Amino acid sequence: MLIRVEIPVDAAGIDNLLREAFGRDIEADLVQRLREDGLLTLGVVATDDEGGVVGYAAFTPVDVQGEDRQWVGLGPLAVHASLRRQGLGEKLVYEGLDSLNEFGYAAVVVLGSPEYYGRFGFKSAAEHNLHCRWPETEKAFQLYVLADNALEGASGLVEYPPHFNHI
Numbered sequence: 001m002l003i004r005v006e007i008p009v010d011a012a013g014i015d016n017l018l019r020e021a022f023g024r025d026i027e028a029d030l031v032q033r034l035r036e037d038g039l040l041t042l043g044v045v046a047t048d049d050e051g052g053v054v055g056y057a058a059f060t061p062v063d064v065q066g067e068d069r070q071w072v073g074l075g076p077l078a079v080h081a082s083l084r085r086q087g088l089g090e091k092l093v094y095e096g097l098d099s100l101n102e103f104g105y106a107a108v109v110v111l112g113s114p115e116y117y118g119r120f121g122f123k124s125a126a127e128h129n130l131h132c133r134w135p136e137t138e139k140a141f142q143l144y145v146l147a148d149n150a151l152e153g154a155s156g157l158v159e160y161p162p163h164f165n166h167i
């Protein structure tokens, strides 16, 4: 198993994986549209011995109260059903956080299970008066700080690309 940054030849494998992992087309179509519009800050893939994509994590730019503060949103995250609960999801998330840290990004937000993302160090975004546009996501919306000063003057609405408004 190899964990690495996405390259163009991975696109079809990522597409298939997302359709399979979520059992629907929404996430795969979303990632396609984000890629077409240059809005994938980072994609991390897990590949098997044949080079097939078996895991994927996408990171996209987000604004904080209308401002670009070098924050990104994690999602979608997916691992092939036959390979779950072996730590692959964890490897994808850590590889993403490491790369983003190296590139100088300031913080990462995610909308998902606090039980799952809490193990990586994501904390409630609401505690910092940060929220996203979707209702009843106060517990699910979480934050991982990369840069020491990421939270200075940061509060309010964290806005994903409009592509996410259709999911």
Ligand SMILES: CC(C)(COP(=O)(O)OP(=O)(O)OC[C@H]1O[C@@H](n2cnc3c(N)ncnc32)[C@H](O)[C@@H]1OP(=O)(O)O)[C@@H](O)C(=O)NCCC(=O)NCCS
Residues within 6 Å of the ligand: 021, 022, 075, 076, 077, 078, 079, 080, 083, 084, 085, 086, 087, 088, 089, 090, 091, 112, 113, 115, 116
């Ligand atoms: C979520 C997902 C990426 C995890 O991948 P994975 O490789 O199994 O992750 P890991 O091996 O690192 O961690 C597995 C652990 O996370 C837990 N877990 C998985 N999804 C969870 C969720 N939604 N809520 C809480 N815990 C969850 C598992 O129960 C397992 O716990 P254990 O280690 O105590 O047995 C994978 O289950 C998946 O692709 N699911 C379908 C797509 C999806 O829902 N993606 C997340 C939303 S964007």
